[in-house]
C-alpha cells in the first residue's frame with residue numbers, strides 16, 4: 052500500500068488565494084466592461100495572456116516552448132529526463148463576450164499544481180507540462196480546438212495554418228504575429244508524447260450546482276452532428292396566390308422543424324437539438340418564400356443514438372416538406388463521435404474527490420474540449436467544478452475561489468499519481 056503522505060502534502064500546498072489572484076490578474080487581460088473577457092485566439096490580448104503566464108513560469112524556473120500550431124507548454128522537470136510527460140491544461144483564448152474561467156481555469160489550475168508540488172518539495176518521475184492549447188474557442192478561426200487537433204494528428208498543420216478569419220488573416224500569419232509579440236523557444240509537433248492528460252474546466256452547465264456537488268467526474272464528451280437543410284418552394288405573390296396553390300418554403304420549414312422536435316423529443320433531456328440559423332429567401336414581406344435554409348446541431352453521448360436519430364433527419368424533413376408541396380436537400384456537415392475517457396484515470400478523479408471529502412458526481416460533458424482530441428492518443432480525463440447557474444460563453448460567467456481550489460486539489464492528486 053502506497054503512502055498517502057505526498058498526496059496530502061501537495062493538496063495542502065494548493066493555495067486558494069494565489070489561484071484566485073491569478074484568475075483576477077488573467078481576467079484583466081482583454082477585460083470587458085461587463086466583467087468578462089475578450090481574448091480571441093492569436094490577438095494581442097491572447098499574446099498578453101501568454102506573456103503573463105510565461106512571467107509566472109520563469110519566476111519558478113520552468114521552461115517554456117511553443118509548437119508550430121501555437122500551443123504553449125510550461126514544463127516542470129521530472130527525475131527521469133527520458134520519461135513521457137503528463138500533460139494538463141486548457142486554453143487562454145475566449146469568446147468575444149466570454150467569461151474569466153472558461154479555459155483560463157484549466158491552465159491556472161495546472162500551473163497551481165506545479166507550484167504546489169514545488170512548495171511541498173515533491174519531485175515526480177515524469178515531467179509535468181501545463182499546456183495552453185491554441186484556439187479552442189473557434190471564434191476567430193474555425194474550427195475550434197484547433198491546437199489540440201493538430202497536436203494529436205486529428206487535423207493537418209498545413210490545412211489549419213491556412214484557415215483565415217473574417218478579415219482574411221491566416222492562422223499562419225497570426226501565429227507569426229504572436230511569436231513576435233510573445234517570443235518563446237519553438238518545439239516540434241510530436242516532440243513530446245503525453246503519458247496522460249487531465250483537464251480541469253468549469254462545467255458550463257447547471258448540473259453540479261443543482262446537485263450540490265463540488266467535483267464533476269467527467270465520463271465522456273457527447274458527440275455532435277451538424278446538418279444544413281435547404282427547403283425549396285416557389286416564390287409567389289402574397290396577395291393573389293391562393294394558399295392551396297402555394298409552395299411556401301417558410302411553411303414547409305416550420306413543419307419540418309416541428310417534426311424534428313417530435314423526432315428528437317427525449318424524456319431525459321439528454322438528446323440536444325438546436326436550429327441556430329434560419330435564412331429566408333428572398334425575405335420580402337409580400338412574397339411567398341421560395342427557399343429557406345436552416346442549420347441543425349444534434350448532440351448525444353451515445354453514438355448509436357446519434358447515428359440512429361441523425362440518420363432519420365433526412366426522411367423527416369423530406370416528408371414534412373412534401374406535405375407542403377416543397378422539396379428538401381439535407382447536407383451532412385460534420386459528425387464528431389462521442390468519446391469516453393480512460394476508466395482508470397476517471398476512477399482516479401473520483402477517488403481523489405473522495406480523499407478530499409468533496410461531494411462528486413459522474414456526468415458527461417455537454418460541450419467539446421481539448422481533452423476530446425487528447426483522449427485519442429493517451430489516457431485522458433477531466434475534472435469539472437461548478438459555475439454560477441451554469442452560465443458560460445457569457446461575460447457574467449462566475450465561479451467561487453473555494454470551488455476552483457477544490458478542483459485544483461483533485462487535479463493535483465491525480466497528476467501526482469500519474470507522474471509518479
Ligand SMILES: [Zn+2]
Pocket residue numbers: 141142153154187252
Ligand atoms: Zn473551454
